[in-house]
Amino acid sequence: MKSKCIRLAMCLIVMGSVYYPITTTADPIVTVFSRTGDEPRPGYTPRWTITGTVDWAEIPLNDPAAKENVCWGECVIGVCPAAPGQLCNTQWLMQQGRVYAISWGNGFSTLRDLRRAFFTYYKDWSMRIPYYQYPDDACFNMVYGHVNDRMLNLVPGTVCGYAPPLNVSCSVTSGDVNIEHNTIEVSKISNQPEIIKPIELQCTGGSAVVSFSLASGTTDDLINMGTGLKSQLTIDGKKLTIEGTTLSARKGRNSILLGSKLIASGEKIEPGLHKGSVTVLMRYN
Numbered sequence: 001m002k003s004k005c006i007r008l009a010m011c012l013i014v015m016g017s018v019y020y021p022i023t024t025t026a027d028p029i030v031t032v033f034s035r036t037g038d039e040p041r042p043g044y045t046p047r048w049t050i051t052g053t054v055d056w057a058e059i060p061l062n063d064p065a066a067k068e069n070v071c072w073g074e075c076v077i078g079v080c081p082a083a084p085g086q087l088c089n090t091q092w093l094m095q096q097g098r099v100y101a102i103s104w105g106n107g108f109s110t111l112r113d114l115r116r117a118f119f120t121y122y123k124d125w126s127m128r129i130p131y132y133q134y135p136d137d138a139c140f141n142m143v144y145g146h147v148n149d150r151m152l153n154l155v156p157g158t159v160c161g162y163a164p165p166l167n168v169s170c171s172v173t174s175g176d177v178n179i180e181h182n183t184i185e186v187s188k189i190s191n192q193p194e195i196i197k198p199i200e201l202q203c204t205g206g207s208a209v210v211s212f213s214l215a216s217g218t219t220d221d222l223i224n225m226g227t228g229l230k231s232q233l234t235i236d237g238k239k240l241t242i243e244g245t246t247l248s249a250r251k252g253r254n255s256i257l258l259g260s261k262l263i264a265s266g267e268k269i270e271p272g273l274h275k276g277s278v279t280v281l282m283r284y285n
Helices: 111-121 186-191
Strands: 005-012 029-036 047-055 069-072 075-082 099-103 108-110 124-130 139-146 169-172 177-185 195-204 208-216 222-224 229-235 245-249 252-264 272-276 279-284
Touching: 029 139, 029 169, 047 139, 069 075, 069 111, 069 139, 075 111, 075 124, 099 111, 099 124, 108 111, 111 139, 169 279, 177 186, 177 195, 177 252, 186 252, 229 272
Parallel strands: 005 272
Antiparallel strands: 005 177, 029 047, 047 124, 069 108, 075 099, 075 139, 169 195, 195 252, 208 245, 208 279, 222 229, 229 252
């Protein structure tokens, strides 16, 4: 009797410098690359230059976000930092040097209209902020609303981005990462060793405490690989979770090991190609 085998593959694509996004959702992901400027000192109001990017897949026409009107008339969408539990101020967002766009739509605007207005002007972005206007625990969100509203709304599903330490920047420099499990007999999946792939992390300006976390595409911190099969990711031997796994990175080049361990979920595993994907965020302070 022939053994039943399946071919397994997992692909994690490095995009930008701080995450590995493969996602089919239309949720915006805000990533902050760097925060540079002067340290605050008496009698001087320094401004920080903060750079980042937004990854937000095109919203399909059959998606509710392409049909539901969320704003009428002159509507604004942009990137704004706010402390947990707080909303962004419209007046703050629409100052010179901020990252925002205006959408008129056809009277009413959907999130699809607002997304298109934003990407007419931005993907990568940069803003200058006086240090006193940026709380240490702030996270950069995608927000929207009418230009006359006092406070703005959070774009549903936004994955916000935290700014790194002042004048410290870390980025993944090893390119795309693919984890391939090759052909395995179904009966031997549980006994397969973890597959390890190295990734390179480069930090400039100083050392950093780096946190990796799963943002989407997971169930119970596991990656779905098709019926009956899941994968547990690790980073330097530590279980990778939604809450985050913390590592220390020194100034310069750091080699980090990304692993994938297959787990049978209890359902019948059908022979054939199995694959999965996940978004992994990296934050550092």
